[in-house]
Ligand SMILES: Nc1nc2c(ncn2[C@@H]2O[C@H](COP(=O)(O)OP(=O)(O)OP(=O)(O)O)[C@@H](O)[C@H]2O)c(=O)[nH]1
């Protein structure tokens with residue numbers, strides 16, 4: 001996941017670098033320094049984003065910087081893969097520099113295009129740009145600062161801000177009274193039921209006992225679906241009939257967990273759209289009956305801009321504590337992850353990366369940003 | 378967010394509206410807000426860029442046709458370009474055929490399979506469903522449950538793992554059916570084995586149609602996924618699902634342009650009946666978040682009739698039952714009020730939902746009731762007291778409650794119109810349009 005975005009971000013970083021070097025004019029020096037880790041893998045496919053005249057414009061620039069002397073451009077070398085203790089070239093500035101909005105206007109526009117193309121929602125990409133601007137523009141840069149560091153620090157900071165914190169589920173369970181009740185919500189077809197099966201599998205692997213509640217009593221075949229998962233995973237599934245009251249089934253599931261000393265209740269619900277008032281009210285009623293410790297909202301990595309709209313409505317109408325992002329295997333971009341996290345300010349718990357029970361990955365923002373920026377550990 | 382976007386588009390259009398010649402800066406601003414609207418609707422980024430280039434070029438190069446102002450000229454270009462991209466609705470024949478359903482996991486294939494079965498069944502064709510999803514737990518019982526609801530036969534076996542075998546046997550089993558629809562498991566572009574599976578299903582069944590099911594919320598992945606399915610089996614139609622949510626369905630546009638096909642049906646709800654033929658105009662309106670462009674142009678002309686509604690009086694706050702009568706008549710000609718209002722570029726104007734809530738049977742009843750009123754009552758509904766209500770209801774052969782309901786509706790409309798006067802958009806222009814429609 002994220003390869004697409006990573007490759008493009010690499011070329012965007014170079015563009016920022018070039019722009020900042022241009023801003024520093026002749027006062028930039030190329031240095032080689034030894035590094036201890038292997039340098040980032042080369043990015044063969046540094047496709048440049050479409051640079052189009054009428055691309056969404058950034059805010060007007062503040063004309064404050066003295067125009068630099070004719071630019072001594074240094075070609076941007078593709079970094080060669082070098083071994084451990086290799087040397088990488090970098091650029092340091094040789095006079096104090098204040099970067100202006102105008103200096104980075106172009107790479108910012110490019111960045112916006114790249115983010116949009118990778119399914120980062122428009123308003124979220126606006127936020128990332130704002131963080132970048134805030135970090136880069138108007139601050140004094142000391143002599144000897146490395147251009148690449150300036151850029152990566154800004155980008156890293158912006159991405160971490162939008163990705164938010166991770167969520168350590170085992171630690172959460174250990175510090176709470178059992179059973180820990182997890183209610184799973186989301187729109188139709190995003191992967192709630194499959195994710196419940198995967199979470200059950202993951203938690204059992206960590207030594208916890210689980211029970212599933214067949215709270216989707218609406219969709220045709222939904223009860224059979226979760227029952228089949230229960231059979232395959234050897235997990236108890238509490239269910240009533242199709243059409244029955246979902247709150248009642250889930251209430252029974254919690255009862256069962258209490259009676260049998262089960263650690264975790266995973267409560268399924270029928271998919272529903274956030275704009276259907278009665279269905280959202282029903283979900284709210286379910287929440288009041290189940291009193292979940294965690295409401296996990298499930299959406300898919302391939303969702304576009306609507307991801308933001310519905311994540312927000314679910315959060316507003318029934319509340320969300322953490323997010324599971326499914327179908328990450330479909331899309332190496334991962335922009336929706338970034339969007340959803342930023343929009344509701346809630347941690348991403350897991351990524352779903354396929355249809356097998358093992359295809360579940362705890363989400364660690366630091367690791368994602370490392371991956372996006374091509375930092376290898 | 379979405380609203381603010383479409384209103385920025387409206388603002389840009391307003392600026393253009395004031396011009397007598399096409400002005401580069403205004404066109405650029407318009408194209409920029411158009412871009413944002415389309416990106417927000419998940420249309421492929423490259424498509425958006427191409428589209429905006431040609432809109433800009435045409436808007437600046439082409440002479441506005443005679444009698445068309447700059448705003449209409451530009452809107453027409455926007456509309457034509459979008460229609461060009463969409464290539465019209467996909468075809469459906471009411472003839473014997475086999476349809477293969479394809480699409481990503483969870484996109485809505487199974488539900489849409491059942492909806493299509495219902496569609497063809499209603500047209501009097503004999504339908505058979507083949508459940509070739511041998512992977513997803515509960516897949517067979519999902520389709521079987523849906524099929525049973527509409528009494529359509531289904532072929533499948535929840536214990537069989539070989540989808541190809543099911544298809545082979547299913548095609549034989551339904552040799553006598555007129556329409557065979559094959560539901561398949563979800564798959565995506567990077568799953569080579571599953572892509573190969575659907576290639577094989579395609580070879581065995583030799584379907585007349587291979588339709589790609591696209592979730593309205595699908596983002597920038599739409600193009601790539603559609604390309605892979607198209608390369609594998611040759612997609613000849615797109616089924617757009619989940620349009621009852623808030624997603625705009627721009628991904629379907631990318632898919633259509635990638636497969637050179639058209640959108641055939643639109644799914645807008647979870648029940649079997651929630652299937653509609655695709656309407657390019659409504660789709661474009663939704664993409665842009667603004668009133669129906671084409672309908673606005675066409676319908677407004679169609680219904681320019683006797684302008685004897687006293688627009689000026691209404692603007693002074695005098696809206697009588699007579700005005701409402703005329704309004705109901707006009708609306709009858711034009712379709713539901715909500716649709717009419719949504720065609721007008723009214724900005725953020727808020728009209729209470731219950732103001733729209735009149736069905737055509739109710740409208741007819743309202744007119745009958747009003748026919749039993751005196752002139753004085755029609756001109757000044759204030760005078761209608763309890764005894765008047767009794768008399769009117771007897772005259773019209775309805776219950777007094779019906780009369781009261783009409784009066785309530787009248788007051789809602791009156792309030793809505795008053796609310797409009799207070800708001801910041803140009804009342805003058807709005808009322809002119811309103812009057813023109815009557
Ligand atoms: N609201 C709404 N829900 C829909 C629509 N179409 C399908 N769904 C729902 O979306 C979910 C997934 O639909 P399915 O028909 O099972 O999708 P599928 O493509 O067959 O899924 P897989 O077989 O799992 O790949 C279900 O909860 C459906 O009820 C629609 O037009 N509107």
Ligand SMILES: Nc1nc2c(ncn2[C@@H]2O[C@H](COP(=O)(O)OP(=O)(O)O)[C@@H](O)[C@H]2O)c(=O)[nH]1
Pocket residue numbers: 186187188189190191192193194195271326327328329330352353354355359482483513563565
């Ligand atoms: N490729 C892929 N498919 C998934 C993933 N998670 C769920 N699915 C599939 O998406 C479809 C809908 O999932 P389901 O759990 O029924 O969704 P629900 O309606 O939200 O409960 C099923 O076909 C699942 O197998 C994932 O991480 N990757």
Ligand SMILES: [Mg+2]
Pocket residue numbers: 192193194216222268269270271
């Ligand atoms: Mg489910």
Ligand SMILES: [Mg+2]
Pocket residue numbers: 486487488510516560561562563
């Ligand atoms: Mg299915």
